[in-house]
Amino acid sequence: MSARAVTDATFDQEVINNEKTVLVDFWAEWCGPCRAVSPILDQIASENADKIDIVKLNVDDFPALAAKYQITSIPAMKVFQKGEVVKTVIGAKPKVALVADLAAYLA
């Protein structure tokens, strides 16, 4: 399962008003570490589909949302609950490390 892309138009519905915990992966095509971490997030998403939604936002296409969430380094992975950011992880990490960072939201 590949993470769904969200846009300016769908962000409120998919992220802010989502009942579930949502991780938004802020990424861009020209960012090597973003491309490296993307398949790992896909794995985490499919292994934890009942607990967390994982979506991706292309900062090149939607700079206003990137600015709103003060993104200055990517990949930036922000966990949202009830519309609020509850956790931020910066930078590509191996799966074990990422799962450890997100443990509270995958349990």
Add this chain to the structure above:
Amino acid sequence: MRQIIIIGSGPAGFTAAIYAARANLKPLLIASSVEAGGELMNTTEVENFPGFPEGIQGPELMAKMQEQAERFGTEVVYDDVTELELTGPTKTVTLGSGETHEALAVIFATGSAYRKLGLPDEERLSGRGVSWCATCDGFFFKEKTIAVIGGGDSAMEEATFLTRFASKVYVVHRKDTLRASKIMQERAFANPKIEFVWNSAVVGITGAEAVDGLRLRNTVSGEETSLPVGGVFVAIGNDPRTHLVHAQLDLTPEGTIAVAGRSSKTSQTGVFAAGDVIDPTYRQAVTAAASGTVAALDAEHYLASLPADLLADAGETELVTVTN
């Protein structure tokens, strides 16, 4: 069991793989899960790799090296080594997935990791204006004033690249001369958006929610000043990545893995090292590639010297165990 496992996927690792594969050693190369391709993956134009007169993008060069290694039978695994057992004739490599692989020889080519400034606010403001990857993060500093810290080639490359986005780039350097190559220096000096701040050590990064400036100390007069910037890119060098082996292999005073003379032989029989992890001085893609060649040839020579029954066991290339 295998004949050889190569750890690392930069120019040293892939060049070692090309040689080992062409020697029919069927190498397994552990590429890492998120840093496959190594440091060149985060660079843009590579202009000093021979054979590419027009220059080549770092990621493209690495893709070509991998293609060449795979063409001769290298098997690439995208995982991270979590544990290494290097003593004795059989070496054991454990991966993040829990898989364990065995080999008679190991080439260690894990390169180096970005050095941090070691300032208390660096971690707190990381992702809030402090960055180590200009190609990833330059985009977020459009029309901003930012600083690059460092005086080497990577600092010059980052500063020059960042002028595509930023309105002003300060290069903050501890000395009054640069370590960078002449061509990179001249390019930076000629860039109207770049201004050099000489003889200045960074003693603090300021900002409540995001970076708003640097505290600098003049290395000659000792005077402290503030430099208002919206972002800071750290390019002060790299440290050899030896954490997996520092208890098992001898290191040099510089922290690189010690090798015998001009060879790649480490303090452990059957373990060879190549690239930035053994090189405190040159650290170029070409020197790393050459070093990978040396390691593959040394390993090939070592394997040829082993008794036939050991080598017969190493014909098997399947996984040894899966623990989870």
